[in-house]
Amino acid sequence: MEDDQWIFLSGEFVQKNEAKISVYDHGFLYGDGVFEGIRAYNGNIYRLNEHLVRLYESAKSIMLDIPYDFENMKELIAETVRKNGLRDAYVRVVVSRGVGNLGLDPKSCGTAQVVVIAEELALFPKELYETGLEIVSVATRRNRPDVLSPKVKSLNYLNNILVKMEANLANVPEALMMNNEGYVAEGSGDNIFLVKDKVLYTPPGYVGALEGITREAIIEIAEEEGYTIKEEPFTRHDVYVADEVFLTGTAAEVIAVVKVDGRVINDGMPGPETAYITRCFREKVATDGMQIYAQEAEIGG
Structure with missing residues (x-):
């Protein structure tokens, strides 16, 4: 149920129905950001280091500063899975450019926004x-x-x-x-x-x-x-x-x-x-x- 799902949203955990971003976020306006999809199996987050290396490399390539260091990001992901009481999960980590104006220029944006979602997922039957x-x-x-x-x-x-x-x-x-x-x-x-x-x-x-x-x-x-x-x-x-x-x-x-x-x-x-x-x-x-x-x-x- 939505009331039982916690999502990490730029500094705090909020319920799914309270997880909202600004319409001025450049991730929403222009797709300006990066993401990773990660799996947890029986309490083990599979190849978490490898996923995060790719996340940080993607961010560096587009000159996007992630406001958490590598080890803090690992713990944020782990805590999101734990807080939702999951052992098997699909985790989506999203880093957007953040809130700016309607222009393309990323210099108008403030701090990048970080979202971590964990839920059960089966892509194919x-x-x-x-x-x-x-x-x-x-x-x-x-x-x-x-x-x-x-x-x-x-x-x-x-x-x-x-x-x-x-x-x-x-x-x-x-x-x-x-x-x-x-x-x-x-x-x-x-x-x-x-x-x-x-x-x-x-x-x-x-x-x-x-x-x-x-x-x-x-x-x-x-x-x-x-x-x-x-x-x-x-x-x-x-x-x-x-x-x-x-x-x-x-x-x-x-x-x-x-x-x-x-x-x-x-x-x-x-x-x-x-x-x-x-x-x-x-x-x-x-x-x-x-x-x-x-x-x-x-x-x-």
Whole structure:
């Protein structure tokens, strides 16, 4: 219930229905800000350090000063999860430029605004993790990396939203976007991996793919398990003829794709390599990160 959900809003915890920002906030007016989506599994905030490194790097890239240092931000996130009594949660950290005037100039803004939200979230229905997704490729192209780097996780997500809208029109849960050269970049909110002859392929950042935290975790897991991983450009043809296809993301975790643009991937069921990598991933999420309940941290340490 909304009355039971606490949100951290620039210095204090407030109830959800009291969490309000000014219409003059440049995050609202212009999408001027950065964010991170983070997961907690059984009281462990997964790869919190890695997420915050990306948050602070995104902020530095757009010359946005976050009014809390790294360690304080970690504790704010942990306390938001604890205050809501959650063990498994999706955490959204938003840093906006703050309140300014109606002009574009960020110099009119005061202190940046920090919002931390924690709640339960399931991006896809549970059954789709067992049967796999059908997806389509769409006309909307990925923003050019030389115009706006995909390494900046900014509040302006209109490019991704347009992709999601095309997925909705096609009545599928996710879609693939290409870059302006026709190479596969990513989904509306997920990275993509192909498996071909037991080699894993994923698009490199320079084609427009966000170098996702879960993506990096999967690459590390695959290397530990002896897979060959290649970060190189590929086209829709490569997707169609892959042995397996899966998506990764903080919200999506790891989920198989079994049909793309009407082409059935292999036998139309989630493949063995995807299943194995998923099991390895799930073994790590409860320990790789920051344990936020003190008693368990003492027992584990």
